[in-house]
Amino acid sequence: MATDASYGNALAGGAQTAPSRTALQIVHEWVTTVDHKKIGLMYIVSALLFLVVAGIEALLMRIQLAVPNNTAVSPEAFNRLFTMHGTTMVFFVGMPILFGFGNYLIPLMIGARDMAFPRLNAFSFWCTFFGGILLYLSYVAGSGLAGAGTAPDVGWWAYAPLTAAPFSPGHSTDYWTLSVLLSGISSIGSAINIVATVVSMRCPGMKLTRMPLLVWLYTVMSMLVFVTVSPLTAAQIMLMFDRYLGSHFFDTQAGGSAVLWMHFFWIFGHPEVYVLILPAFAFANEIIPVFSRKAIFGYPAMVAASVGIGFVSLSVWAHHMFTVGMSAGSNTFFVLATMAVGVPTGIKIFNWLATIWGGRIQFTTAMLFSIGFLFQFLVAGLTGIMLASAPFDWQLGNSYFVVAHFHYVLVGAILFMLFAAFYYWYPKMTGRMMSEKIGKWHFWLFLIGFHITFDLMHIPGILGMPRRIYTYEADRGWMIWNLIISGGAAIQAIATIVFVYNLVWSFFKGKVAGPDPWDAWTLEWAAASPPPPYNFPQTPVVESRRPLWDIKHPEDADAYYE
Amino acid sequence: MNKAHDNGQTVDIHLPAPTAWPFVMGLGIALMLTALVTNMVLGVLGVMLLVVSAIGWFMQVLPHEAHETLTVSSAMVPISSTRTVLQHTSESSIHRRILPYEHFRFTTGLRGGLAGGLAMTVPAALYGILRYHSVWYAANLLAAGGFTDWAGASNQFLSQFHIDGLMAAIGIHIVVSALVGLLYGALLPMFPRYPILTAGFMAPLLFTGIMYSAIGVVSPILNERIDWFWFVASQLCFGLVCGYVVNLHARIRTSQFQALPFLIRAGIEANRGNRESSEDKSE
Incomplete structure (x- = not known):
C-alpha cells in the first residue's frame, strides 16, 4: 500500500498541497462548493447529524414503551416523537445520505469530472438541509397561531382528516408539510442531476452494458423519484390549500376524500421504500464481488431485475390500504402485484449468493455488514410477502408486526448496507482506512442489538399490540417483549456510538489508504484517495465492466469475454 | 481503460x-x-434572496459558464494489484456438463400448464358433483379467495352459478396453471431420467405440501x-398432463451444447458426458 505522496498528481487543488486556511475560508469553501464530492460529503454529514437526532427520538420512544403504564414522556410528546422520527429518517436521513453516496460515487465511477449540473447539485443539497432545519424549527419557533403544540404530531404519513385545520390547529402540521415540500424539491433536483450525468457524461467506452451496477441502480432510483415525489408534492400543496384557502380535497365533510390522501401518500410512500433500498442494493452489487474476489454473477439479470423492481414497485402502493375497505378486485390486484416484486428481488438475492459461492471471501467489516444485509433482507422480504396477503394484513396491519417488518427493511437491509458502504468507501473519501477492529465491534454489537430489537418486535405485534400506542396495561402480556426490545435498542445505540467514534478516530489516526486499498475494479479506485477536485487528470477509457481488473490482469482481461 | 502515464x-x-x-x-x-x-x-427577505440569487446564478452561466x-x-x-501473480484454478469441465444441453422453449411450459390446468378441471368438477351436486362448487371456492364478501358464503351459495365467480376462477386458474407450467418447462430438463415420476408425482406432491402450509394465508x-x-388427485392430474405435454415438444439446444466437440454435435460420436465426469472425479 502506497503513501499519499506516491499519488501526488495535482499541481493545484491536491489535498496534500493545500495551504493552511482560516475557519472562515474553510466555511466559505464548503458553502460555495459545486464539487460533487464535497456536496456528497455534506449530504452524508448532514444526514448523520439528523440520524443521531432521529435515533435519540427512537430511544425515547423505546424508553416510554419499555414498561407498562409508563409516563417517561407525555402522550403529546410521544406523538411528536414518532412523527419526527419517521419524517426525519425518511426525508432527512435516508434520502440525503443515499444521494450523498450517489453524488460522491457516480461521476467517479463513470469517469466524469463532476455531475451534469453542479450548481443544481449544490442547490439540491441546501434545500434538503434547510428543509431539515425547518422541520426542527417547529420545536422552538413558537406554538403557532392557535397555540396548540409545536412539532408535527400527525405521523409521517399525515392521514386526513387528522391534518385538517380543526383537528390540527396551529402550525405544527404546516412545518411538516413545508419541510417535506422542500425536501421534495431537493430530491427532484438530485434525480434530474443523476439521470443527466449518467446519460451524458459517461467516459469513452462505458456503454450502458458496461456501466457499474451502482450507477444503474441509482438511475432506476432517480426515475422512481421523478414519478413518486411529484404526487407527494402535489398532495402537500393541496393540503395547504385545504388548510388555508378553503379547498376541500381531503375534507370528508365537504365532499372531499380522506382516502384520496392515502392514495397520494402511498403512491409516493411505497416506491419510496424502493428509492431507499435500491441504493442499498447498489452498494451490495459493488462490495460483495470485491470481497468475494469474483465478478458479479448475472450482470444482465441484475440490471433487468432492478428495472423490473422499478416498474413493479409503482403498482403496489395500496397494499398499505387493505384495511381501508377497497374492492375485492383492488385487493386482489395489489396482493398479486406486491407478491410479484418478490420475483426480481429473489433474482437479486440468488445472484448475490451465486457471487459469493465459490469465491475467496474476505470477511472485512464491509463484507460482514453485507452478509448481514443478505440474511436480513431475505427475512424482511418474507414478512413482506406475508403482509402482502390481504387476509393476513387484515389481522396484523397497524400492529407492531408491521413496525418490525419495515424496520427489518430500513435497518436490517438499508442501514446495514449503508454501514458497509461507509467501511468500503471511507478510504476513498478521506484517504484513511477505518479501523477494522473497531468496525468488527460495531458490527457484532449492532447485529446483536438489531436482532434483539426487531426479531422480537414481531411477537407483540402478533399478540395484538397496535403501533403508535402510547402505553399499555400490564396484563396484556407485552411487557417482557417490550422490555427486551428496548434493551436491544440500547445496544444498537452503543454500537452507533462505536461507529461514530470509529469515523472520527480513523479520520485522524487511521492507516493511510492509498488509491485502491481493496484491490477493487471500478473506476473510483483509479483516482487518488481522496480524489482531487478534477477526479482524473485524463479522461479514462474503458473496455469492460471491470476496467481496473483489465489493467491489473491484462492476460485475463474481462474485455476478451464481454 | 487507458494505462497509467x-x-x-x-x-x-x-x-x-x-x-x-x-x-x-x-x-x-x-x-x-x-x-x-x-x-x-x-418571506420578504426570502423573495429578495431568491431574486438576487436567480440573477447571480444566471450571470454565472450566461453567456458562458464560469x-x-x-x-x-x-x-x-x-x-x-496486491495479487501479483494471477493463478488460474485448474478447471474441470464437470460443472459445465451437469448443465442441460437441451431445454424447452418457454412457450412449451405455457402450453403444458394450460393443458394441465384444463385436465385438472375434470377431478375438480367431479368433486363438486359428487359432494355438492354442483359443477360450479370448485370454481366458486377458488374465486372466493378474491372476494372478501364471499368469506362466509354457505355451501348452497357456492354451489350456485355466479358469472363473476366463474370469471374470477378462470382468471386465477389460468394464471396459476401457466406459471406452474413455466416451472415445469424449466425444471423437467434438469431431471431427465424419470419424467413421469418427476412431473406426475414429485412436483404435484411438493406443490401440495407448499399449498398445505400456505393456503391459510x-x-x-x-x-x-x-x-x-x-x-x-387434481394436482396429480395436472402434473401428468402438463408433464406429458411438455415432454412431447422438441427441445432446443443450449449454449452448453455448442461447447461440445464437433463429432458429438454432428451425431458421429455419442455424448459420453456422465461417464467422463465420473472418470474425471476419480483422477
Missing part, C-alpha cells in the same frame, strides 16, 4: 467555478416557506373447505 506533462482542466448562489437560493426558498408559519418579514482552471500533472494514478375460505384427497 508518467510523462510528467501538465494539462489544464476546467472545472465549474465555486459559487454561493445555490446556497442563497436554497435559503431564500426556505425563508419564503418559513414565513408562512412564522412572520411575513422572513469556470476555474487547474493546471495538473497528466500522470494517472498507478494501478496494480392465501385463501382462508379455501383452507376451511378444502378436501385434500381431491386436491391431491
Whole structure:
C-alpha cells in the first residue's frame, strides 16, 4: 500500500498541497462548493447529524414503551416523537445520505469530472438541509397561531382528516408539510442531476452494458423519484390549500376524500421504500464481488431485475390500504402485484449468493455488514410477502408486526448496507482506512442489538399490540417483549456510538489508504484517495465492466469475454 | 481503460467555478416557506434572496459558464494489484456438463400448464358433483379467495352459478396453471431420467405440501373447505398432463451444447458426458 505522496498528481487543488486556511475560508469553501464530492460529503454529514437526532427520538420512544403504564414522556410528546422520527429518517436521513453516496460515487465511477449540473447539485443539497432545519424549527419557533403544540404530531404519513385545520390547529402540521415540500424539491433536483450525468457524461467506452451496477441502480432510483415525489408534492400543496384557502380535497365533510390522501401518500410512500433500498442494493452489487474476489454473477439479470423492481414497485402502493375497505378486485390486484416484486428481488438475492459461492471471501467489516444485509433482507422480504396477503394484513396491519417488518427493511437491509458502504468507501473519501477492529465491534454489537430489537418486535405485534400506542396495561402480556426490545435498542445505540467514534478516530489516526486499498475494479479506485477536485487528470477509457481488473490482469482481461 | 502515464506533462482542466448562489437560493426558498408559519418579514427577505440569487446564478452561466482552471500533472494514478501473480484454478469441465444441453422453449411450459390446468378441471368438477351436486362448487371456492364478501358464503351459495365467480376462477386458474407450467418447462430438463415420476408425482406432491402450509394465508375460505384427497388427485392430474405435454415438444439446444466437440454435435460420436465426469472425479 502506497503513501499519499506516491499519488501526488495535482499541481493545484491536491489535498496534500493545500495551504493552511482560516475557519472562515474553510466555511466559505464548503458553502460555495459545486464539487460533487464535497456536496456528497455534506449530504452524508448532514444526514448523520439528523440520524443521531432521529435515533435519540427512537430511544425515547423505546424508553416510554419499555414498561407498562409508563409516563417517561407525555402522550403529546410521544406523538411528536414518532412523527419526527419517521419524517426525519425518511426525508432527512435516508434520502440525503443515499444521494450523498450517489453524488460522491457516480461521476467517479463513470469517469466524469463532476455531475451534469453542479450548481443544481449544490442547490439540491441546501434545500434538503434547510428543509431539515425547518422541520426542527417547529420545536422552538413558537406554538403557532392557535397555540396548540409545536412539532408535527400527525405521523409521517399525515392521514386526513387528522391534518385538517380543526383537528390540527396551529402550525405544527404546516412545518411538516413545508419541510417535506422542500425536501421534495431537493430530491427532484438530485434525480434530474443523476439521470443527466449518467446519460451524458459517461467516459469513452462505458456503454450502458458496461456501466457499474451502482450507477444503474441509482438511475432506476432517480426515475422512481421523478414519478413518486411529484404526487407527494402535489398532495402537500393541496393540503395547504385545504388548510388555508378553503379547498376541500381531503375534507370528508365537504365532499372531499380522506382516502384520496392515502392514495397520494402511498403512491409516493411505497416506491419510496424502493428509492431507499435500491441504493442499498447498489452498494451490495459493488462490495460483495470485491470481497468475494469474483465478478458479479448475472450482470444482465441484475440490471433487468432492478428495472423490473422499478416498474413493479409503482403498482403496489395500496397494499398499505387493505384495511381501508377497497374492492375485492383492488385487493386482489395489489396482493398479486406486491407478491410479484418478490420475483426480481429473489433474482437479486440468488445472484448475490451465486457471487459469493465459490469465491475467496474476505470477511472485512464491509463484507460482514453485507452478509448481514443478505440474511436480513431475505427475512424482511418474507414478512413482506406475508403482509402482502390481504387476509393476513387484515389481522396484523397497524400492529407492531408491521413496525418490525419495515424496520427489518430500513435497518436490517438499508442501514446495514449503508454501514458497509461507509467501511468500503471511507478510504476513498478521506484517504484513511477505518479501523477494522473497531468496525468488527460495531458490527457484532449492532447485529446483536438489531436482532434483539426487531426479531422480537414481531411477537407483540402478533399478540395484538397496535403501533403508535402510547402505553399499555400490564396484563396484556407485552411487557417482557417490550422490555427486551428496548434493551436491544440500547445496544444498537452503543454500537452507533462505536461507529461514530470509529469515523472520527480513523479520520485522524487511521492507516493511510492509498488509491485502491481493496484491490477493487471500478473506476473510483483509479483516482487518488481522496480524489482531487478534477477526479482524473485524463479522461479514462474503458473496455469492460471491470476496467481496473483489465489493467491489473491484462492476460485475463474481462474485455476478451464481454 | 487507458494505462497509467508518467510523462510528467501538465494539462489544464476546467472545472465549474465555486459559487454561493445555490446556497442563497436554497435559503431564500426556505425563508419564503418559513414565513408562512412564522412572520411575513422572513418571506420578504426570502423573495429578495431568491431574486438576487436567480440573477447571480444566471450571470454565472450566461453567456458562458464560469469556470476555474487547474493546471495538473497528466500522470494517472498507478494501478496494480496486491495479487501479483494471477493463478488460474485448474478447471474441470464437470460443472459445465451437469448443465442441460437441451431445454424447452418457454412457450412449451405455457402450453403444458394450460393443458394441465384444463385436465385438472375434470377431478375438480367431479368433486363438486359428487359432494355438492354442483359443477360450479370448485370454481366458486377458488374465486372466493378474491372476494372478501364471499368469506362466509354457505355451501348452497357456492354451489350456485355466479358469472363473476366463474370469471374470477378462470382468471386465477389460468394464471396459476401457466406459471406452474413455466416451472415445469424449466425444471423437467434438469431431471431427465424419470419424467413421469418427476412431473406426475414429485412436483404435484411438493406443490401440495407448499399449498398445505400456505393456503391459510392465501385463501382462508379455501383452507376451511378444502378436501385434500381431491386436491391431491387434481394436482396429480395436472402434473401428468402438463408433464406429458411438455415432454412431447422438441427441445432446443443450449449454449452448453455448442461447447461440445464437433463429432458429438454432428451425431458421429455419442455424448459420453456422465461417464467422463465420473472418470474425471476419480483422477
